[in-house]
Amino acid sequence: MRLIRDSLGAFTGSDTGADRVVPPTGFTASLTLFAAGAMAFLAVFALALSLAAGRLATSWGEELARASTLRISAPAGQQAQQTEAALRLLAQTPGVASARALSEDEQQALLEPWFGPDLPLADLPVPQLIEIIEEGEGFDGAGLRLRLQAEVPGAVLDDHTRWRRPLVAAASKLRLLGAVSILLIAGAVAAMVTLAANAALAANAQVIAVLRLVGATDGFIARAFVRRFTLRALGGAAAGALVASGALLLMPSAGETAGFLTGLSFVGWHWIFPLLVPLLTAAVAFAATAIAARRVLGDLR
Amino acid sequence: MQLRRGSGTTGHLFYRGRAGVIELDNVAYSYGGGELLSGLTLRLAPGSFHFLTGPSGSGKTTLLKLCYGALVPTAGHARLFGEDVRRMDRDAIALSRRRIGVVHQDCQFLDHLSVAENVALPLTVAGEGGQELEQNLIELMTWVGLKSRADALPPELSGGERQRAALARAVIMSPEVILADEPTGNVDWEMSQRLLRLLVELNRMGKTILIATHDLGLIRSAKSQVQARVLRISNRKLQSAGADL
Structure with a gap:
C-alpha cells in the first residue's frame, strides 16, 4: 500500500x-x-x-420480438378474401396491437434485391404478407395458429422466433x-x-x-x-x-x-x-x- | 568547507562504556556455508578514527557492509545509531544511510550523470535542494579539487579524481560516520596522502571515520595527523593491532 x-x-x-x-x-x-x-x-x-x-x-432483440409476419398463399381468386379474414381474426386477437397487409409496392421493395426493380408482381403467384405488431406480453402463437388453420387455411404465421433467437x-x-x-x-x-x-x-x-x-x-x-x-x-x-x-x-x-x-x-x-x-x-x-x-x-x- | 551538521569531538579511540554510533555486538557472518566473521565486537564512538586492516579476503569489506546495514549478521547484533539492524525495514536502513557516508574502492557512480550530479545524489535522493545546498555543493567540489570537472562524466575521471568525487558524495549530507573501503587502492602515493588529509579534516569536524585498508604506509603517514585506533581482522576475529598512531 x-x-x-x-x-x-x-x-x-x-x-x-x-x-x-x-x-x-x-x-x-x-x-x-x-x-x-x-x-x-x-x-x-x-x-x-x-x-x-x-x-x-x-x-x-427489441425490433424483431415485437413484430411477426403472416404469409397467405391462396389461389388467386381467394387471396383477397383470406387476407380480409386474417385481418379480422387478428383484430380480435389479444396481444396484437395492429395488423396490416403490405402494399404491392412494399412487397416489390422486399423482392427487389433478388429479382430486380421490374418484377411484374401482379402476374406472379406471390403470397400476401401481413405485418403484425404486438403489444404487452404478445399473442399466443400456438392458439393463433390453430385459429388460422381453421379460418384461413392458406395462412402461415412466422413469429421470427426460430431465426431471431440464434x-x-x-x-x-x-x-x-x-x-x-x-x-x-x-x-x-x-x-x-x-x-x-x-x-x-x-x-x-x-x-x-x-x-x-x-x-x-x-x-x-x-x-x-x-x-x-x-x-x-x-x-x-x-x-x-x-x-x-x-x-x-x-x-x-x-x-x-x-x-x-x-x-x-x-x-x-x-x-x-x-x-x-x-x-x-x-x-x-x-x-x-x-x-x-x-x-x-x-x-x- | 562548511558542512551543515557536525557533532562530537576528535580523538576518541576504540570505544568502551558508551553507546557508539555504530555497534557490532558479538557478531558473526556466514556465507555459502563458511563463517567469514565470528564473535566480533566493535563500537565506533562519535568522532573517533579507526583503521581496519587485514589480508585480502579477511572480511574487511564484509565488516564495513555490516556497519551500514548492507548485510545482516547471522549471529549477534548490529546497531546503527542505537537501532538493531534486524528490526529495521529497508526504508529505515535507507534513512540511516543518510547519516553514514560510504566510499567504495570502485566508487560506484551513475555513469549517465555528471560528476556534480553524482556528488549531489544523496541530496537528490533525500529530496533536498535549494540555493544554499547548491552553494554547499560548489564549495565541496572546490574542497576536493574537482570544481573544474563538475560537468564531466564519471568515466572521464582519473582514479584519484573518482576517489575524491566518491568522498565528496559521501560527505555531502554531512553524515556522522564515514566508512571508506580501500579509498587509496587505485591511486598513487601523492593522491593517497591528499585523500588522507581530507579524511583527517573531516574527523576534525567531528565525523567518525573507519577506513578499511591494507596499505600500512597510509596508516603510518596518518600518525602525525590524527589519533587513531588500528584494528585487524585475523582468523575471522577482530583484534586491536596495538598500534595507536
Whole structure:
C-alpha cells in the first residue's frame, strides 16, 4: 500500500529527481511504447466490435420480438378474401396491437434485391404478407395458429422466433467475446509491462545498488521506474488509440441499410471509450510496474 | 568547507562504556556455508578514527557492509545509531544511510550523470535542494579539487579524481560516520596522502571515520595527523593491532 502511495507521488511533480537517476535509454522503452500502442489499437477495435454487437443484439432483440409476419398463399381468386379474414381474426386477437397487409409496392421493395426493380408482381403467384405488431406480453402463437388453420387455411404465421433467437444469441456472444478480448488485452499489457519493468530493474541493478548506498528508499527507486513505464504506456496507448479511432472514422457510414460491418464505428457518447483506453493502459502499467518494483526491491537488500 | 551538521569531538579511540554510533555486538557472518566473521565486537564512538586492516579476503569489506546495514549478521547484533539492524525495514536502513557516508574502492557512480550530479545524489535522493545546498555543493567540489570537472562524466575521471568525487558524495549530507573501503587502492602515493588529509579534516569536524585498508604506509603517514585506533581482522576475529598512531 505504501509503495503504491509512494509511486503515486511520482505524478505529483514534487519529486523530479527520481526521473533522472535511472539511465533514460534501453530497448524496454521502445518495447513498451510499441506494445502499448499495438494493444491500445486492438483494444479500441475490440471495444468497437463489442459495442456494435451489443447494438445489433439490442436491435434484433427489441425490433424483431415485437413484430411477426403472416404469409397467405391462396389461389388467386381467394387471396383477397383470406387476407380480409386474417385481418379480422387478428383484430380480435389479444396481444396484437395492429395488423396490416403490405402494399404491392412494399412487397416489390422486399423482392427487389433478388429479382430486380421490374418484377411484374401482379402476374406472379406471390403470397400476401401481413405485418403484425404486438403489444404487452404478445399473442399466443400456438392458439393463433390453430385459429388460422381453421379460418384461413392458406395462412402461415412466422413469429421470427426460430431465426431471431440464434441471431440474438450470436450477437450477445460476440459482445461477450469483445469484452473478454479487452480483458485479455489488459492482461497482456500488464504482462508486457511487468516483463519490461523486470528487465529494466534487472538491467539497472547496479544503479539501484548505488541509490541504496546513498540512502534511497524503496519508494524513491520505485517512483523512478513507475513514472517512466506509466508515461511510456500512456504515450504508446494514446498513439494506438488515435490511429484506431481514425481507422474507425474512415469506415463507411451505416446509413439506412444498417449492417454489422458498416456499423462498427462508435456512436454518440461511446466515443469516450477510445479516450479511456490510454488512461486504463497507463493505470495497468502503473500497477504492474509498482508490483514488479516491490517484488524486485524486496529481493535486493 | 562548511558542512551543515557536525557533532562530537576528535580523538576518541576504540570505544568502551558508551553507546557508539555504530555497534557490532558479538557478531558473526556466514556465507555459502563458511563463517567469514565470528564473535566480533566493535563500537565506533562519535568522532573517533579507526583503521581496519587485514589480508585480502579477511572480511574487511564484509565488516564495513555490516556497519551500514548492507548485510545482516547471522549471529549477534548490529546497531546503527542505537537501532538493531534486524528490526529495521529497508526504508529505515535507507534513512540511516543518510547519516553514514560510504566510499567504495570502485566508487560506484551513475555513469549517465555528471560528476556534480553524482556528488549531489544523496541530496537528490533525500529530496533536498535549494540555493544554499547548491552553494554547499560548489564549495565541496572546490574542497576536493574537482570544481573544474563538475560537468564531466564519471568515466572521464582519473582514479584519484573518482576517489575524491566518491568522498565528496559521501560527505555531502554531512553524515556522522564515514566508512571508506580501500579509498587509496587505485591511486598513487601523492593522491593517497591528499585523500588522507581530507579524511583527517573531516574527523576534525567531528565525523567518525573507519577506513578499511591494507596499505600500512597510509596508516603510518596518518600518525602525525590524527589519533587513531588500528584494528585487524585475523582468523575471522577482530583484534586491536596495538598500534595507536
